[in-house]
Amino acid sequence: MTAPHRNPLAVAGLARGRLLFASLCAGLAAIAAIGLLGVSGWFLTGAAMAGAGGTVAVAAFNYLIPSALIRLLAIVRTLARYGERLLSHKVALESMADLRGSLFDRLAAQDSRHAQDSSPGEASNRLIDDVAALEDLVIREPACHAALVSAAVGLAAACLAGIPALIWLGAMLGMLPALFGRVSLALTRKPADAAAEALGNLRRHYIELAASRAEIAAYGLADEALAELEPIADRLDNARARLFRAEALQGGLLTLYGAAAMAGILLLAQASAPIVALAMLATASAVEAMGGFARSLLRRASLDAGLRRLAVLSALDPTLAQPETAKNAAVVTLGGRQFAPGARIALTGPSGAGKTRVLLALAGMQEPTVPLAVDGEPVDQCPARRLEGQFALSPQDAPMLIGTVADNLRLARKGLTEAEMWHALTVAQLRERIAGSELGLDTPLGEAGGTLSGGERKRLSLARALLAGRPWLLLDEPSEGLDAKTEAALVKSLDSWLRETGTGLILVSHRRAPLALCDAEVEIASLA
Numbered sequence: 001m002t003a004p005h006r007n008p009l010a011v012a013g014l015a016r017g018r019l020l021f022a023s024l025c026a027g028l029a030a031i032a033a034i035g036l037l038g039v040s041g042w043f044l045t046g047a048a049m050a051g052a053g054g055t056v057a058v059a060a061f062n063y064l065i066p067s068a069l070i071r072l073l074a075i076v077r078t079l080a081r082y083g084e085r086l087l088s089h090k091v092a093l094e095s096m097a098d099l100r101g102s103l104f105d106r107l108a109a110q111d112s113r114h115a116q117d118s119s120p121g122e123a124s125n126r127l128i129d130d131v132a133a134l135e136d137l138v139i140r141e142p143a144c145h146a147a148l149v150s151a152a153v154g155l156a157a158a159c160l161a162g163i164p165a166l167i168w169l170g171a172m173l174g175m176l177p178a179l180f181g182r183v184s185l186a187l188t189r190k191p192a193d194a195a196a197e198a199l200g201n202l203r204r205h206y207i208e209l210a211a212s213r214a215e216i217a218a219y220g221l222a223d224e225a226l227a228e229l230e231p232i233a234d235r236l237d238n239a240r241a242r243l244f245r246a247e248a249l250q251g252g253l254l255t256l257y258g259a260a261a262m263a264g265i266l267l268l269a270q271a272s273a274p275i276v277a278l279a280m281l282a283t284a285s286a287v288e289a290m291g292g293f294a295r296s297l298l299r300r301a302s303l304d305a306g307l308r309r310l311a312v313l314s315a316l317d318p319t320l321a322q323p324e325t326a327k328n329a330a331v332v333t334l335g336g337r338q339f340a341p342g343a344r345i346a347l348t349g350p351s352g353a354g355k356t357r358v359l360l361a362l363a364g365m366q367e368p369t370v371p372l373a374v375d376g377e378p379v380d381q382c383p384a385r386r387l388e389g390q391f392a393l394s395p396q397d398a399p400m401l402i403g404t405v406a407d408n409l410r411l412a413r414k415g416l417t418e419a420e421m422w423h424a425l426t427v428a429q430l431r432e433r434i435a436g437s438e439l440g441l442d443t444p445l446g447e448a449g450g451t452l453s454g455g456e457r458k459r460l461s462l463a464r465a466l467l468a469g470r471p472w473l474l475l476d477e478p479s480e481g482l483d484a485k486t487e488a489a490l491v492k493s494l495d496s497w498l499r500e501t502g503t504g505l506i507l508v509s510h511r512r513a514p515l516a517l518c519d520a521e522v523e524i525a526s527l528a
Helices: 016-055 055-060 065-106 120-160 161-213 211-216 222-268 271-303 305-314 355-362 384-390 405-408 418-427 432-434 454-468 482-503
Strands: 332-334 338-339 344-348 373-375 391-394 472-476 504-508 520-525
Touching: 016 065, 016 120, 016 271, 016 418, 065 120, 065 305, 120 161, 120 271, 161 211, 161 222, 211 222, 222 271, 305 472, 332 344, 344 355, 355 373, 355 391, 355 472, 355 504, 373 384, 384 391, 391 454, 405 418, 405 454, 418 454, 418 482, 454 472, 454 482
Parallel strands: 344 504, 344 520, 391 472, 472 504
Antiparallel strands: 332 338, 332 373
16 A cells, blocks of 8 residues: 555545645634734733833833734634634535545445455444544644644744754754654553554444344343443543543643743843743744644554555445346256246255355355355356346345335335335235325334334335345245234235246245245255
């Protein structure tokens, strides 16, 4: 990977010009802040000296102009900081929203059988943690520019105190990024890495447990789930505590460094006391700004792995190929047996034998563990889009889209009409339930199907598979969670639909009633 790809702005696809005005505001704020400190120091020192000089000196001291300048600089600093925050956050939020959408498109376009880190936890880490870190760097980018401006203004102020003071401050500011960067690296790298790793592990475990929350609640396993998360959360808390202590120590060291720089200015200055006060306060501000610059460089280096992960995703092909329209229904080979289009096959065998894995392999979602072929071509060599054009899957754990019933059905294919949706719901024995809702097809579904029961979600998933219009239908426990009456009606309507359409069926079911749909049986053990 080349270095430019790890540049935060390049990874975000963000042109530097979009941050130009934010950087200008940040630079103006830096100038105003140092000017405010410097003029205040000069003014206070000058006023003190005038007061010590007696009535004549006080009368001669012009306090109106510096007072007005101090007020002006305070206003400019406030407005410039507001502009910098507003513009940098606006650019960061907009660009990160575009980036997340772009990365999601790239992930969605990949063949899940071969894509790396395609689990929900890993995808979450990339789309949340890595992008959030990148967002933070983008927001800090104008502040880095402002730090350089602060250093230049500080040097200009030191110049007023004489060449020795200028050389001293130049040396202190020049050494600060490298020196402070090394100290920061030694203090924060390990706790920062530990915190990032613990946060990723916590999110992955939480996502896995959240997917099984219904079962956890039903079997009273909440305490066990919390106990599983607790040590990971403790590791995260401990790592963050070490990181906060390290950052506090950094702040203390930076304060001491700034004090040393100011002491050098005081000892080496060759100017009047007000000018020396101006130079010292400008030095303090410049050192603080350069400390932030060093921390930003360190943060960028510490997030290099995350930036590389984002760069890898950015390089993926975002083209989402549509499923190949099947001109002819394929001949399916299971083990050594061939099945012509329209065949109805029941996969049988004990739980855990791999029946679901066969369905997922035919659907192009996982690699096969037994010999499978489509039109004589091994499934693992078939493009996923070709398999999707042949097979429509209604899985055992039916995923639902947060939206409406119609939104979930439209995932099947483009151009669906309401009449087609109602017909599919009728076959799936769900029409009465949806029609009874006030909003009908526009009934909203929340996370995991919202108010729909497990059996209703299964039937909605089945209706979606029917609407896909593929030559083969893959059903995994289609009647699970149904009462005997509804199950019998579903089997009867499916039988009629299969006859009318000539669709082939590959079925997995531990219940006897759906097996009546099939005219062939394949023992999963015979495929090995």
